[in-house]
Amino acid sequence: MSDLLAGRAQMGISLGFHIVFASLGVGLPALICMAHFVGLKRGDEVWMRLAERLTRAFTVLVVIGVVSGIIISVELSLLWPDFMERAGPIIGVPISVETYAFFFEAIFLALYLFGRDRLSPWAHWATLIPVCLGGAASAWIIVSVNSWMNTPVGFDYVNGEFKNPDLVQAVFNPAMPGQTLHMVGGAYVATGFACAAVYAITMLRGRRGLYERRGLAVGMTLAAFWIVPLGVGGDLAGRLVNENQPAKLAAMEGVPKTEKGAPLTIGGITGRDGETKYGIEIPYGLSLLAARDPDAVIKGLEEIREDDRPPVVPVRYAFQLMLWIGNLLILAVTGYWLARWKRPRWLEGRALLCLIAAAGPLSFLAIEAGWVVTEVGRQPWIIYGLRRTSQSLTESGLVGLMFVVFTLLYVGMSIVTVIALRSELDLLPKRARHSSSSEAAST
Amino acid sequence: MEVAAFTLVWIGLALYALLAGADFGVGLWVLFASFTRREEEIRKAAFGYFGPVWEVNGLFLVFFIVGLMAAFPSALALLSRALIGLVLFALVMFVVRSCAYALLHHGPERYHPVARWTFGISSVLAGLGLGYAAVAPSSGFIRGDALDPGFYTSALALTALPLTLMGSAHLAAVVIAAYAHARERGEVATEWLRRKALVAGAAMLPLTVLFTISLVTEVDYIRDQISSLRVLPMVAGGAAILLGMWSLLRRRYASASLLIFAGYFAGLMGGAFLMYPYMVYPELTISEGAAPDASLLFYLVITAVGLPLLIAAMVALYNMTLGPERAQSERLREPAEG
Ligand code: HDD
Ligand code: HEM
Ligand code: HEM
Numbered sequence: 001m002s003d004l005l006a007g008r009a010q011m012g013i014s015l016g017f018h019i020v021f022a023s024l025g026v027g028l029p030a031l032i033c034m035a036h037f038v039g040l041k042r043g044d045e046v047w048m049r050l051a052e053r054l055t056r057a058f059t060v061l062v063v064i065g066v067v068s069g070i071i072i073s074v075e076l077s078l079l080w081p082d083f084m085e086r087a088g089p090i091i092g093v094p095i096s097v098e099t100y101a102f103f104f105e106a107i108f109l110a111l112y113l114f115g116r117d118r119l120s121p122w123a124h125w126a127t128l129i130p131v132c133l134g135g136a137a138s139a140w141i142i143v144s145v146n147s148w149m150n151t152p153v154g155f156d157y158v159n160g161e162f163k164n165p166d167l168v169q170a171v172f173n174p175a176m177p178g179q180t181l182h183m184v185g186g187a188y189v190a191t192g193f194a195c196a197a198v199y200a201i202t203m204l205r206g207r208r209g210l211y212e213r214r215g216l217a218v219g220m221t222l223a224a225f226w227i228v229p230l231g232v233g234g235d236l237a238g239r240l241v242n243e244n245q246p247a248k249l250a251a252m253e254g255v256p257k258t259e260k261g262a263p264l265t266i267g268g269i270t271g272r273d274g275e276t277k278y279g280i281e282i283p284y285g286l287s288l289l290a291a292r293d294p295d296a297v298i299k300g301l302e303e304i305r306e307d308d309r310p311p312v313v314p315v316r317y318a319f320q321l322m323l324w325i326g327n328l329l330i331l332a333v334t335g336y337w338l339a340r341w342k343r344p345r346w347l348e349g350r351a352l353l354c355l356i357a358a359a360g361p362l363s364f365l366a367i368e369a370g371w372v373v374t375e376v377g378r379q380p381w382i383i384y385g386l387r388r389t390s391q392s393l394t395e396s397g398l399v400g401l402m403f404v405v406f407t408l409l410y411v412g413m414s415i416v417t418v419i420a421l422r423s424e425l426d427l428l429p430k431r432a433r434h435s436s437s438s439e440a441a442s443t
Numbered sequence: 444m445e446v447a448a449f450t451l452v453w454i455g456l457a458l459y460a461l462l463a464g465a466d467f468g469v470g471l472w473v474l475f476a477s478f479t480r481r482e483e484e485i486r487k488a489a490f491g492y493f494g495p496v497w498e499v500n501g502l503f504l505v506f507f508i509v510g511l512m513a514a515f516p517s518a519l520a521l522l523s524r525a526l527i528g529l530v531l532f533a534l535v536m537f538v539v540r541s542c543a544y545a546l547l548h549h550g551p552e553r554y555h556p557v558a559r560w561t562f563g564i565s566s567v568l569a570g571l572g573l574g575y576a577a578v579a580p581s582s583g584f585i586r587g588d589a590l591d592p593g594f595y596t597s598a599l600a601l602t603a604l605p606l607t608l609m610g611s612a613h614l615a616a617v618v619i620a621a622y623a624h625a626r627e628r629g630e631v632a633t634e635w636l637r638r639k640a641l642v643a644g645a646a647m648l649p650l651t652v653l654f655t656i657s658l659v660t661e662v663d664y665i666r667d668q669i670s671s672l673r674v675l676p677m678v679a680g681g682a683a684i685l686l687g688m689w690s691l692l693r694r695r696y697a698s699a700s701l702l703i704f705a706g707y708f709a710g711l712m713g714g715a716f717l718m719y720p721y722m723v724y725p726e727l728t729i730s731e732g733a734a735p736d737a738s739l740l741f742y743l744v745i746t747a748v749g750l751p752l753l754i755a756a757m758v759a760l761y762n763m764t765l766g767p768e769r770a771q772s773e774r775l776r777e778p779a780e781g
Contacts, residue, residue: 088516
């Protein structure tokens with residue numbers, strides 16, 4: 001494996017790992033906040049128990065989430081010092097704003113965890129609000145940094161250097177609205193489904209009490225609320241890709257030749273040149289979707305220099321995967337709420353519960369796939385159109401070793417997460433001794 | 444402007460060094476305690492302190508890196524190239540330590556003994572790695588883009604290691620003792636740690652002298668600076684630490700930990716003062732490393748708004764989780780249910 005490939009793969013693994021915890025870090029506080037609110041309002045023990053259990057899962061996930069975030073923040077400059085040196089003055093400032101979002105999230109989370117017995121019930125609940133806002137804000141900011149890498153603006157590019165930075169313009173870059181809305185939506189939807197899936201599985205195993213049904217309900221509420229912004233954001237992101245990154249769009253949609261009134265191809269087998277066989281074609285579909293005009297011209301890969309093209313095959317399949325899963329999620333949300341309003345028997349049966357159970361892991365798969373589209377689709381550029389990934393890699397000979405060591409560490413971290421989650425959630429009766437705060441034991 | 448930005452970034456680093464230094468020291472004492480009969484109590488006190496704060500403490504590293512990214516990108520790139528080995532080593536140890544902590548705190552009991560050892564050992568190694576990395580920029584051994592391997596065996600590096608280790612042991616013992624005292628977590632742990640803190644503090648003295656000697660003999664620039672008024676912050680820091688030790692002798696835990704923290708803080712800030720105008724001696728000065736003014740300005744504004752808020756929130760957290768218990772329970776209206 002070349003060093004470049006090792007570096008890229010390491011970045012991909014690190015971020016692919018982090019995004020799972022980051023998405024849960026955005027979504028779980030919202031779920032806890034909802035369950036805790038209803039519990040307090042109605043003085044309802046079951047809702048409180050749900051909030052508590054979600055919190056305990058969250059405490060484990062945060063430990064690993066924070067560690068994976070710290071790894072990335074160090075790794076970015078170790079692997080891509082040239083990128084940091086050049087782009088630092090532009091992206092460093094929003095990222096330092098993000099640091100504050102993290103800090104507040106972490107501090108208020110600690111206040112929530114350790115303040116249970118020391119704050120009034122509503123003040124205790126209120127400490128969750130900064131946790132929710134901090135998570136969403138950090139996701140928004142870091143994705144705006146990523147969208148700047150996709151559509152870099154706000155500077156004069158002179159001899160490979162970014163002069164006269166205009167930070168406001170850089171943060172509000174063209175790809176920002178679509179990507180941020182879509183990512184934040186994705187985090188909420190995926191967390192909602194993850195929670196719903198856990199309880200759907202419990203119900204499929206025969207435990208169908210009030211507690212399980214409420215766990216399912218709170219997850220599906222969050223998912224239902226955010227699936228619309230997710231869809232709007234995805235559509236917007238797609239149109240913005242068409243405007244700003246034609247190479248990525250051509251790879252996503254498998255468009256070998258420039259076409260007026262391009263069809264949308266669904267499924268099929270795509271080759272390296274973007275040619276798709278056996279797909280279903282919807283006439284004018286792509287032009288309509290990507291430009292809102294049936295006669296719009298969509299640029300094909302042929303117009304892009306060979307060594308400026310992204311790898312078409314992974315981008316295309318990842319994009320298709322995301323779309324299929326997206327539609328499945330819409331089906332699951334619709335099915336659940338139809339069942340709640342009109343068809344209560346669906347919830348007794350297995351089909352709907354199985355769908356929801358599958359939707360949990362699948363929604364995280366969609367997030368990973370979406371990032372493959374974004375990141376692999378940007379290749380060979382690290383900053384689209386300006387700097388190549390290959391120009392940015394560190395010259396250190398340690399990259400290969402680093403890749404191996406960190407891959408092992410991620411395996412270890414995954415194992416630890418699973419062990420800790422299982423023990424944290426299975427030991428419910430021993431709560432007093434084993435509480436999320438070792439404090440509670442002696443207070 | 445770059446000097447103001449540098450000060451802020453350096454404050455981030457100093458706070459990280461202190462808070463995380465104490466956290467690494469926690470691992471050291473946990474390890475040490477397992478050879479004594481008091482293991483259980485000391486461990487309880489140590490993790491009682493560590494639990495609520497380590498995550499926030501670790502974030503100061505991110506604060507520092509991101510500050511460099513925004514305000515001193517060339518310094519970040521230079522350090523990333525030169526120190527990649529050491530930083531990677533420390534990072535790996537940090538990850539291992541966090542996993543061990545996750546198992547200790549959230550995992551089933553049968554993993555606890557292994558996790559405890561892992562926690563202790565990786566804490567010490569991470570601290571050592573960072574201690575090594577921290578002296579490199581002032582050592583003069585970073586040349587061009589690389590760290591001269593001679594650095595690893597230089598007197599400077601070799602005296603810095605025990606200094607780092609002892610410093611974090613000292614800090615950790617002081618804060619855990621203060622915590623255990625405030626929270627009435629057992630006189631035994633308090634007293635044990637108080638003694639250890641006194642010993643570690645006393646050991647710092649000869650180590651500091653040795654380190655200073657090697658600094659002066661190996662780094663020409665420091666030799667020229669150290670006889671000037673620029674050493675004042677360092678001297679003040681030393682005085683604060685001595686005062687803190689005196690408080691500790693008299694069992695005034697709160698003032699002892701404040702003074703000792705302030706003393707180390709002044710010492711670290713004083714280090715930057717001695718180095719001025721260099722960031723990485725002799726490769727990079729502060730103004731050479733600085734980002735364009737627009738970025739510096741934004742960074743300063745953001746920090747001016749964010750940092751006070753952050754510190755207020757941190758004080759609230761530390762107060763609630765680490766401060767005396769009684770003050771809290773008076774404010775407590777009705778205990779939360781569940
Ligand atoms: C729950 C997860 C999820 C689901 C169901 C979808 N997506 Fe997505 N998608 C993401 C999660 C995601 C993501 C992981 O959040 C990405 C990666 C980068 C980003 O900003 O969002 C993303 C990227 C992404 C991009 C690339 C943006 C860029 O590179 O600038 C496009 C065009 C879409 N999505 C479009 C869609 C459409 C039209 C969907 C409708 C079904 C859809 N996605 C469903
Ligand atoms: C968390 C979600 C993310 C995932 C899953 C992800 C995934 C990936 C993948 C798969 C690669 C390798 C692409 C390739 O080389 O073919 C990569 C590269 C990279 N990503 Fe991301 N990414 C994410 C978010 C981000 C963000 C928010 C940033 C910016 C702050 C970022 C910065 C980079 C950089 C610098 C590289 C290396 C250079 C490059 O390959 O272009 N990524 N990422
Ligand atoms: C799309 C990409 C990303 C998103 C949506 C995202 C979002 C988040 C969120 C919501 C958290 C809190 C997680 C939790 O509490 O469990 C978090 C943690 C963290 N992230 Fe990311 N992040 C992304 C990429 C990155 C990158 C590129 C970096 C490095 C600069 C980074 C650094 C961190 C750090 C240091 C933490 C720990 C802070 C804490 O929660 O206390 N993240 N991230």
